[in-house]
Amino acid sequence: MAIRISPRPGYALAAIVGLGFSAISRKPIGSARALAATAVRAAIDDAGLRLGDMDGLLLNPSSLAAEDALPLKLQEDIGLRDLHLLAIIDAKGSAVVQMVQQATMAIGAGLAQCVACVFADTPVVPQRGAGDTFAITSPITGIAGWERQYGLFGATGAYALAARRHMALHGWSGDDLGAYVLACRRWAALHPAAALRAPLTMEQYRAAPWVVEPFRLLDCAYPMNGAAAVVVTDAARAADAQPKPVYVHGMGQGHPGGHPCRPVAGDGADPGSGGALAAEGAYRMAGIGPADVTLCELYDSFSFTALLALEEYGFCGPGEAARFVADGHTAPGGRLPLNTGGGHLAGGYLQGMTPLAEAVVQGRGAGGARQVPQPDAILVNGSGGWLEHHAALVLSPHRGLN
Numbered sequence: 001m002a003i004r005i006s007p008r009p010g011y012a013l014a015a016i017v018g019l020g021f022s023a024i025s026r027k028p029i030g031s032a033r034a035l036a037a038t039a040v041r042a043a044i045d046d047a048g049l050r051l052g053d054m055d056g057l058l059l060n061p062s063s064l065a066a067e068d069a070l071p072l073k074l075q076e077d078i079g080l081r082d083l084h085l086l087a088i089i090d091a092k093g094s095a096v097v098q099m100v101q102q103a104t105m106a107i108g109a110g111l112a113q114c115v116a117c118v119f120a121d122t123p124v125v126p127q128r129g130a131g132d133t134f135a136i137t138s139p140i141t142g143i144a145g146w147e148r149q150y151g152l153f154g155a156t157g158a159y160a161l162a163a164r165r166h167m168a169l170h171g172w173s174g175d176d177l178g179a180y181v182l183a184c185r186r187w188a189a190l191h192p193a194a195a196l197r198a199p200l201t202m203e204q205y206r207a208a209p210w211v212v213e214p215f216r217l218l219d220c221a222y223p224m225n226g227a228a229a230v231v232v233t234d235a236a237r238a239a240d241a242q243p244k245p246v247y248v249h250g251m252g253q254g255h256p257g258g259h260p261c262r263p264v265a266g267d268g269a270d271p272g273s274g275g276a277l278a279a280e281g282a283y284r285m286a287g288i289g290p291a292d293v294t295l296c297e298l299y300d301s302f303s304f305t306a307l308l309a310l311e312e313y314g315f316c317g318p319g320e321a322a323r324f325v326a327d328g329h330t331a332p333g334g335r336l337p338l339n340t341g342g343g344h345l346a347g348g349y350l351q352g353m354t355p356l357a358e359a360v361v362q363g364r365g366a367g368g369a370r371q372v373p374q375p376d377a378i379l380v381n382g383s384g385g386w387l388e389h390h391a392a393l394v395l396s397p398h399r400g401l402n
Contacts, residue, residue, distance in 0.1 A: 012248065013108060013247075014107050014233065015237075015247045016230050016231065016246045017047040018229075019229075020229045022038040024226030027124075028122070028124075035120045035226055036059070036074055037074060038227065040074075040078050041078060043116060043231045044231060047231045047241065049114060051078070056114065057075055057115065058099040058115060060117070061119075069120075070088065084112045085106050087102070093352055093382050094352065094381075094389045094391035097380060099119075100232060100248065101251045103117055107234050115231070121226075121227075124223055159302050162387060176325075176326065178218075180300075181200065181205055182331075187332060190332065191341045194347045194348065196346040219345070221349035227353075246363035247401075249286040251281065251393055252392045253390065254277025254279075255277070256277065273383065274387070274389055278381065287401065293315070294336075294374045295374075296313075296315070296339070296379045297341075297355035297379070298381050301384075310324060355381070356393075359393075362375040362378065363396065363397045376396055377394060
């Protein structure tokens with residue numbers, strides 16, 4: 001009999017029992033479709049399962065990929081048969097977390113028992129850098145053609161506007177963004193597979209070229225070609241799994257709605273993103289609060305994105321994240337380890353799979369030199385669009401969180 005999702009806080013809803021990767025590189029290594037198949041098979045093998053054990057598959061192609069980059073036919077590429085759950089999930093940068101949420105709900109409802117969730121992308125291609133791939137217009141005004149007419153290309157420009165406003169409200173400087181970048185590099189230095197492991201100084205950060213002010217090149221995610229996958233199953237089945245399962249205890253989403261350029265409140269406060277809404281749901285379901293979280297793996301498409309998430313997910317008050325990071329609290333040895341694999345800026349950008357995969361590694365105690373001592377309550381988030389789409393998970397190596 002399938003286990004139904006329990007409303008009792010602290011009870012594990014499901015478990016991640018498999019983690020798999022394809023090759024990951026800045027060079028051409030094959031199609032997203034082929035890489036995804038490799039990653040799913042690796043995750044199934046890592047879970048100690050067989051293809052015949054799987055009855056669910058969720059796919060997340062990049063929002064910028066061709067429509068057929070990751071088709072439903074991937075089921076046949078992998079060799080999966082008789083699935084009860086098969087879908088493509090598109091929710092911008094929150095989609096990876098949403099895949100795990102949908103797998104958890106399907107398992108709890110009895111629709112499926114073992115679900116693979118995979119992300120794949122190949123944004124770095126010959127004769128064209130990743131910057132060109134992501135240099136599309138972001139429709140933030142709702143006025144047709146406005147962004148292209150005024151040269152506002154890519155998410156970088158849109159996020160730069162949000163960052164500028166937040167920095168002006170709270171008196172931040174570029175060095176406040178740089179402090180976060182340096183902390184990511186310190187974590188990446190401990191991660192053998194991180195994309196950018198070389199030590200970084202504030203002087204080197206300041207010397208990096210501008211992309212769109214206030215973002216320098218080092219403030220932006222470092223895209224990679226590759227795929228990663230996880231396998232989700234019910235908590236009871238996972239009890240004896242090897243490697244160690246990582247349990248899902250809380251889930252939340254936040255989508256405020258309305259236009260992203262909506263008017264600001266009369267007190268001048270930030271309009272906010274979906275982060276606080278996602279946090280509220282995830283914490284409530286897990287029966288914890290931000291003070292109970294021992295590790296964060298946050299979506300950092302830009303340095304500012306992670307700083308804002310620290311505030312919206314309740315770890316800092318408005319405007320306090322810059323000082324929190326500058327004081328070393330998120331770096332190795334700090335009291336709230338953050339993006340322990342180097343994050344998107346230094347570990348490598350596989351969109352929401354970068355933070356999720358690192359959370360699984362940490363929850364298993366397999367982080368090596370970067371392993372945190374108490375990964376008891378792990379917050380993972382994904383965000384996308386123009387900060388308006390958020391999804392969050394509370395994970396733990398413990399089946400009982402309280």
